[in-house]
Amino acid sequence: MCAETPDYKDTLNLPKTDFPMRAGLPKREPEWLEHWERLGIYDRLRTKEGRTPFILHDGPPYANGHLHIGHALNKTIKDMIVRSHQMMGFDSRYVPGWDCHGLPIEWKIEEQYRAKGQDKDQVDVIDFRQECRKFAEGWVDIQRDEFKRLGITGNWADPYLTMNFHAERVIAEEFMKFLMNGTLYQGSKPVMWSPVEETALAEAEVEYHDKESFTIWVKFPVTTAGELQGANVVIWTTTPWTIPSNKAVVFGADYAYGLYEVTGTPDECWASVGERFILADKLAGDVMSRARLDDGMWTRVRDVSADELAGLSLAHPLAGAEGSQGEWDAPRDFRAADFVTDEEGTGFVHCAPSHGMEEYELYRELGMLGQVITYNVMDDGSFRADLPFFGGKRILKPNGKEGDANKAVIDKLVEVGGLLARGRIKHSYPHSWRSKAPVIYRNTPQWFAAIDRPVGDGQDSYGSTIRERALTSIDSLVKFTPQSGRNRLYSMIETRPDWVLSRQRAWGVPLTCFTKKGALPGDPDFLLRDERVNARIAEAFEAEGADAWYKDGARERFLGNDYDPAEWEQVFDILDVWFDSGSTHAFVLRDRADGTPDGIADVYMEGTDQHRGWFHSSLLQACGTKGRAPYRNVVTHGFTLDEKGNKMSKSLGNTIVPEEVIRQYGADILRLWVAQTDYTADQRIGPEILKGVADSYRRLRNTMRFMLGALGHFREEDRVDASEMPELERWVLHRLAELDVAVRDGYAAFDFQGVFQQLFNFCTVDLSAFYFDIRKDALYCDGDTTRRRAARTVMDLLFHRLTTWLAPILVFTMEDVWKSRFPGDDGSVHLEDMPETPESWRDDALAAKWAMVRRARRVVTAALELQRSDKVIGASLEAAPVVHVRDPEMLAALKTVTFEDLCITSDIRLTGDPLPNEAFRMPEVEGVGVVFEKAEGQKCQRCWKILPDVGRHAHPATCKRCNDALG
Known part of the structure; x- marks a missing residue:
């Protein structure tokens, strides 16, 4: 620029935003967590009236360790389901929960006792149970903070715990329904038994590994x-x-x-x-x-x-x-x-x-x-002492060997x-998933729920037995995502044996029943069935928890004056923990104010292993007590593997710990990884994959940053009605109308990968590489034109949709984007709904025309890129190519738009003349050829276009458009 030429930089409408290019997520995310805590967002959302409830019922994780990557995947998918449905207009409630009873916690307390030289069997059972309770409470608090750091929304102040007194009461009541409806029985049959843990195991507590036998x-x-x-x-x-x-x-x-x-x-x-x-x-x-x-x-x-x-x-x-x-x-x-x-x-x-x-x-x-x-085989897997030749010999050592x-x-x-x-022989063999030791089949007296025996009077529209009701539920009442989950669960229910309910442990809800002394299991009076006794038990559990069963005088207290305590035995086995978690529909969905009147959840969502776990036990339990499945949708995710497809293992050093990912990248990168993967199959994660996710994040963030910059000082009076907009803007509105349907349908179908792929492609291909690239010139250089106001109106419409559409996935980043534009203390993108998008924006004929325009533009931009690579030009504005178009329809369409602006050249000449031999072509766009020519004229020192009229206006070295903008 010559010394006497004015510097027009300050006259441009350059983007204005404080939204940083670098995210700084590890530092910024905790600040947003504090902001949401101050706002009480979850509670405020509950005050929105007139909404249809939508309930995702949380499958309880076990309260005994830090979160692993599977937890992060699981809870993030749940969070996306909950948030997306809330923003689509539902009252989407989420009560997180924890499974607190069972063997792993017992083991931890026993280890502590052994370290102190104490014998667990010498400790009062109530004292032991209290130690277990305290242990679980500690891990609940730790895991709650770790889940919240992932950006998971929910009723964290009032979660459900299977060890809460009311929960223990309801678990006992649900068990007593089996007692009263005739499906409970004591039998002696082979069950999967862990000699190491000295207890029966459910199928869900068993995993299969190779073993040499x-x-x-x-x-x-x-x-x-x-x-x-x-x-x-x-x-x-x-x-x-x-x-x-x-x-x-x-x-x-x-x-x-x-x-x-x-x-x-x-x-x-x-x-x-x-x-x-x-x-x-x-x-x-x-x-x-x-x-x-x-x-x-x-x-x-x-x-x-x-x-x-x-x-x-x-x-x-x-x-x-x-x-x-x-x-x-x-x-x-x-x-x-x-x-x-x-x-x-x-x-x-x-x-x-x-x-x-x-x-x-x-x-x-x-x-x-x-x-x-x-x-012949005792609890610890040893032969009975008096068995000839083999007395005292052990199938497994205490260490599982x-x-x-x-x-x-x-x-x-x-x-x-x-x-x-x-x-x-090396073969697949059942192992306890807790101790990792092999299990055996062993005949022991256990308590069972009969799944082929009529429930009560057997009169029920879904079937007379638990199995019939479960299979009917799977076939007619439940939708599965993916559909393969239906077949998996159905085949398991179809062939499974009776449910073993009893465990020989101490920490859990006891089987609250009494047996008649001297009676045999098949005798009519073997089990005490009395609603008055049941009510006394339930009342005591509500006030004191399940510990009431173990207190001195408990038998006399519960039998009351109705029965002679000397004639009845109190059962001290505890319930299978899968019965605990299988009963959660009763004390969470049915009993809580934030539950649902019919006690049925819209969604249960867990890993594929839960077809034999929580999905399975919840189905059996509910079919035994309420006659049908407690869920309408079952959504299943696969397992998380390393980058090479191997199972993660500390010994292999290939584990990915959520805390470390968050420390390096931030939780939104982990959430974005979840959204980008097909969670219904096994997923892979590792350093290189996370780098790719971070790159996608940066590209998306740049799109949002450009939009914020373009919206600086946007006022309501700047808004332009859709009918007054140029075609390019109306094409963007058409794409928004298409995406609104796709996004809502995708979220409703729990297809986060599909939602994100469409939004990411829209942001990077349709917006950043096309619309934004074209409209930069008008946004920066136009005066108060309809074109510029229309572009900023579209930016505002884009902003409200993209931030709410992406908020269920990128919870922290979209809050950052929102607050960069609306910085008041009381607002949050997570208090917003997805805006309704007018159907009138949809224009298929316009979209078809612009599809032709974009195909022709691809040939032009590719031809110019070749000239740039060869150093013939430095920027596309130095070009004024001749574009030969064979198709009359395409040529006519191109002549109705300002094609040079779309191609970011200073001029373009369109012609239907035959394609010259030297014309640049692309095989995938037949009938379009580009002959390169340089633009004629001088360079406008404000917009940098090369035009013949530059220098002929009041403002030196400007084109007419820039001269008019300067006034």
């Missing part, structure tokens, strides 16, 4: 007189410790069996020449190879039919062993069974009904349980000649 092939001699006497039926098992509890062997009636004889043996082999075995033909070769018998060392003698097998009797391999004291001398039952396969093993299955459900159910149906049930029971059984079988082969 012993595998053995055992000989059961045929004792029936005849040709087969002395032959051996061979069984295969991966649990040698169950052999002392064997009561039977079963076969498959439809399989082909044969008699096989050993004709030769190698040096090391447990088979003898002349020894004969009965095996399934399909598996005989494999069995012989396991016994180290080559093909030439055995021969098939003949068929053995199913009828012939049915007439045989077998002896236990330990029968008659010296020192066995007759323990195994009785003949073993031998019959056909449906669960036998010829896919692996020998074609025969050894049955220890005390340690396997299929065997148990077989003999239950036969009415023979009394003949086959054993009690392999005990000495399997080896002792194998050694004894070798000694008596009962073993044919042995080996090791």
